[in-house]
Amino acid sequence: MSVNLLKLKIDGVEVSVPEGTMILKAAKDNGIIIPTLCNLEGLAPYGGCRLCLVEISGSPKLFPACITPVGPNMEITTNSDRLKEYRKMVVQMLLAERTHICSVCVANDHCELQAMANQLGVDHVMFERKFTQEPIDSTHDFLVIDRNRCILCTRCIRICDQIEGVHTLDLKLRGKDSEVIMDLDEHWANSCSCTSCRKCAKVCPVGAIYIEGEPIGHTKNKEIAAFIRDRRNRR
């Protein structure tokens, strides 16, 4: 099967990538890293965090790079001043939306949101912080979910559905009220579909889902989805 290669420019650099590739992947393959929190290799893209927004010449709109496929002769800008400002604002909104206190968080020093804030130079939050106080569900033998730290990236939901194949986790409600739930909004211990596979904890970018008593640096594994998918495809 022949692959149709498209020629385009990313940040002024001429590249050629296979048709159908998403901009985020095309940029990465050519050494340009676009910030993202929800995207994870091995999982279907979701376009939720809006950190990977890019500019495409000819359009006043911004496009999420993870779900926008490349087109012929596109001229893409990934790091303009406007984008930098927007990204900082997105991180601030994430930090303000719920309760994020790094110093006492299990994910301190292993948190992608924290690292992103550092990388983008977010040194304050201009929005009023909500400091939500949702009860923590630690009914499961070893998995714990603290929804106050959730950034709604849905990595856990996607890996549970697409890799583990049980779809225990899903979202309820809309917008800022959205919450990750188990089955029909059960306590985790009462979920009949959960296989306790721990994949959700491995891909959670923050400290929302974790394994009780295990150093979070041991738990996290960003490559797990791509690794399993790759092994499966070999069969």
Added chain:
Amino acid sequence: MVKQGREGNKIYISPVTRIEGHAQVTILLNDDDTVKDALFKVVDFRGFEKFTEGRPFYEMPAITSRACGICPVSHLLASAKACDAIVGINPPQTAIMLRRLMHMGQMIQSHALNFFHLSSPDLLLGMDSDPTKRNIMGIIEKDPELAMRGIKLRKFGQEIIEKVAGKKIHSADWILPGGAKWPLTKERADFLRASLPEALDSAQKTLELYKGLLGGLEEEVENFGNFPSYYMGLVSPNGGIEHYDGTLRIKDQCGNVAAECVDPTKYRDFIGEAIEPWSFMKFPYFKSMGYPGGAYRVGPLARLNVASHCGTPLADEEFKEFKKLGKNGVVQSTFHYHYARLIELLFCVENAQRLLEDPAILSEHVTSKALVNNYEGVGVAEAPRGTLIHHYKVDPQGMITWNNMIIATEHNNIAYNKAITQVAKKYVKARELQEGMLNRVEAVIRAFDPCLSCATHAVGQMPLDVQLVDSSGKLVDRKIR
């Protein structure tokens, strides 16, 4: 509820500044201008007991240790011990040794901080010396070698904490209910062992220096919080000084054991907690004597008073000498906190050496795993400033439902007020506050080494507010620094 302004014969001014560790002293006068009473007010509110409700118990060491940047390790240990009790297991022996070693580091750095940075300016430069020079910079100017010794000793303490637990301050990642997350490597232990001889030498030299000064400080010894009270501290099974485990012992002024709390979870049978409307700091008291008659003191002086020995050769020699200062081995003067602190500093360096020389400290088995088995846990440890108690209750999922913390500094609360009243009665004679008098009030507070930034002897502004109030409640004079 915080009030502002005058009400009857009392004046509330609060909060004075951004109070993290700020104190306020109010002196009440009789009609004839003599001192009636003095109040040590802590107008700070932290709220740890309330806002931790609903958090998982295993987050408690990380959260509660944020109560203090000077002695976070003591909070970590008291909290971890309470969590050990909730999971209902004994940590592996090496984990306990490492926790103890880390605690020695904490004691060394905190005691060195108090003596060299906070108290030595009063002792070496004089109570009435120029306030602009009466700080660590003045000490550096007068005796650079001594200042360097203090800074290095403190660094050694901090390095122990860092090598054991990864960070010098707030190293909460390392501790785990039921043990610790990683063992001590040989390289790190060797690094610490190499620093021991210098630390031991420093601790001994400092103690000699202080003993040399004592002769000229008789008036201070006599008048700085020199009163009878109860004393509380942990002791080892054979009655020796103890900082991590053991039983809680309360001794009276005559040296008799007034109570021995073998099971620290029963601390509430011995300790009551009173509150006063003018302070956010609780007033713990010895229950069988009531409030305020059951005033007791904690910290280095109390630990040496309740113990029968130290347990390390050099410290034991000093301990015997120290005990001669009081009747029946009970030393009353608050001023001798300094002396007791330096003996303890020596003990801690020796004890750190003993722990580091034990090959078992390098064992890799430091973690044990367990879920919630008990719904209540109490952890008691000796912080540099005295007995620290953390008491948690959890639901079946391990979420905190109730939290009671008695911070070391609080135990001394009744004693602070007694001590500053005694100093004020001795030194305040007229309706005019003198700087030297102000400094003596501070100095007696400093001797206790409370965990308030007012004791920082800060270069520049000192956040202390002294008010002189006559019998009608009128503010006569006020000095804010």
